[in-house]
Amino acid sequence: MASLKALKLRIGSVKSTQKITKALNMVAAAKLRRATQLALAARPYSTRMAEVVGSLASRVTPGPQSPALLAGTGKDDTHLIIVVTGDRGLAGAFNTNIVRNVRRKADELRAQGKTVLFYIVGRKGKPVLQRLFPKSIIAEFDTSQSRNPTYExxxxxxxxxxxxxxxxxxxxxxxAYAMFRSTLVQEPVIDQIIPIAPSSAPEAANDSAKAGVAPAAVEYEPDEEEILTDLLPRNIAVQIYRALLENNAGFYGSQMTAMDNATRNAGDMINRLSIQYNRQRQAAITTELVEIISGAEAL
Amino acid sequence: MADLHFELVTPEKQVLSEDVYMVVVPGSEGEMGIMAGHAPVMTTIKDNAELAVYRSAGATPEKIRVSGGFAEVGDNGLTVLAESAGE
Structure with missing residues (x-):
């Protein structure tokens, strides 16, 4: 049985923890709003970009001259995974989920005999991956200095x-990043960005077929190949930008939820500890009274 | 004649989405004026060039400086995707 003093200290420490989680919760809520706005504002651009690149890609038959970003190198031996995580912790399972997803993918690829390399964006992905796959991290990008990801x-x-x-x-x-579905749901996803995933091209072609656009009717200036060479690097930047924003929004959403839970748990704990403290105090008083009374009776 | 639906989008936000009369696009192979009903075209845009947006026939054009972008004309009007756009 803990002593009264120990209990009192314990309650005090849980209370200050609660203050911190509560403050973090509010900070995350405020930042979440901004991050969500940014993420939503970036969606039209990246969707348009993906559509355009998809429809262009479906129209160009990959040949030896076509850009490597589109057609790939003709092999698929070495895979690079860009892992985008948050820079901070205290966000529940957010970072863990992304890393776990990456790990599954990497194990899968390794089982097929491929080489897997990592490019780390954000601080929280590195420690685990470094332990699991030593020497596979080729570079990292520090995003901890900026508050919100920028296109630059x-x-x-x-x-x-x-x-x-x-x-x-x-x-x-x-x-690899976490898609922001809502404050409560962030879904870790892995997209293939180079070469353009084969699935996206037929889809886009179907879309334009549905819209009744004859593919041949569009005029290109300069020709398709040149536009593509210009567009593909930009498309990659856009997809990464989108991932950064989605991730940022997801991170704050996750942090807000985690801190909300933590605050509530701390509250429960304080209640439980207070009850225990009061019971013990009462027991001590009762014992004291009994001692006094029996002492008085003995006289 | 119906108005041309014009959208200007940057990675940060959708800058413009409105119906205008004509937009002069500084394509990398020459300027072109795009009005409603233009045939589908896709072109890259000269770096650091100006779009001229005519709200109505004969109006003074509004100039918008864009960099690193491309323009697409489709059934639903003109879409300009630019890396940055400032008035």
Whole structure:
């Protein structure tokens, strides 16, 4: 049985923990609003971009001259996974979920005899991946200095990636992040960004077929190939930017929920401890009274 | 003649979405004026060039500087995707 003093200390410490979680909860809620706005504002651009690239890609038959970003290198031996996580913890299972998803994918690829490399964006992905797959992390990008991801950052990452794609013999690039569905739900996903996933191209072609657009009717200036060469690197930047924003929004959503739970748990704990404290105090008083009375009777 | 639906989108936000009379797009292979009913075209845009948006026939155009973008004309009007856009 803990002593009265120990209980009192315990209650005090839980109370200050609760203060912290409550404050973090409110901070996350405020930041979440901004992050959600940004993520939603970026969606039209990236959807349009994906549509355009998809429909262009379906119209260009990949040949030896076509850009490697579109057609790939013709092999799929080396896979690079860009892992986007949050920079901070205290967000429930948010970072863990992304990393677990990546790990599953990496194990799967390794089982097929492929080489898997990682490019880390955000601080929280590194420790676990470094332990699981030592020497596989080729680079990391520090986002901890900026409050909200900017397009400039995304462009810098994309440039780094495309350079490495050309130089390091990487064949396939995946992008792993958490999709922001709602405050409560963030879904970890892995998208293939280089080469353009084969599934997206037929889909886009179907869309334009549905809309009744004859594919041949569009005029290209300059021709398809040149537009594509111009567009593809940009598309990668856009997809990364989107991932950063979705991730950011998801992170704050997750943090808000986690901190809300923590605050509530701390409240429950304080209640329980207070009851225990009061009972013990009462027991001590009763014992004291009994002692006094029996002492008086003995006289 | 019906108005041209014009959308200007950057990664940060949707800058414009409205019906206008004509937009002059500085394509990388030459400027073109796009009005409603234009044939489907896709073109890259010259870096750091100006879009001229005519709200109505004969009106003074509103100039919007865009960089790193491309324009697409489809059934639902003109869409300009630019990396940055400032008035």
């Amino acid at each position: 950052e995304a462009r810098a990452i994309a440039k780094d990636i495309t350079d490495r794609f050309a130089a390091d013999g990487v064949d396939v690039v995946h992008l």
